[in-house]
Amino acid sequence: MGSDPARGVSPQIMNRRSIRKYEDKLIPNKKIENILRAAMQAPSARNRQPWEFIVVTDKKVLAEIPNYHPYSSMVPSAGAAILVCGNMKLQSHRGYIVQDCSAAVQNILLESVNQELGAVWLGIYPREKRMQGMRELFELPAHIIPIALISIGFPAEQPGLNDRFDNGKISFNKWGNR
């Protein structure tokens, strides 16, 4: 028997790992739609929903990504990538747009697990060179800020559970009270 300390935590959360190897299979449109619906269900400051998404399925465009991002060698073999962008015209307060869009990114990662897909978050913002690369590749207008790229595919690796629970990260009622 033995007790599983992670029992009771959402399986999507516990099972999510960065997946960087994919099967050579197309992702059905409905799965992409489900992932985008999950993304748009994220919380956002004043409910401004300042996100925009570019879904990339064209193999030629996927193959271009590593020319603009140094740690994205998995993208050409992905079934799809999603560029999450912030629309500055919808920002409610300076700085919130990154938090709003990051919540959408996390929803994309978790819904990917639910769709039996694997995904990895590739950081764009605030790395100026990567941001400029994404602006050029996707012809983004000035008010659209690239935040993160998510590479998605049917998983061809299983990194397994990594329980990171750490009591040392938690204080009660005031800093340092364990």
Ligand SMILES: Cc1cc2nc3c(=O)[nH]c(=O)nc-3n(C[C@H](O)[C@H](O)[C@H](O)COP(=O)(O)O)c2cc1C
């Ligand atoms: C802001 C951010 C940027 C990241 N950038 C990259 C990246 O450029 N390339 C990559 O392979 N993984 C990237 N990752 C994934 C992390 O390496 C990964 O989440 C971390 O090692 C923990 O592993 P796990 O996702 O399997 O739990 C990024 C994650 C975050 C949150």
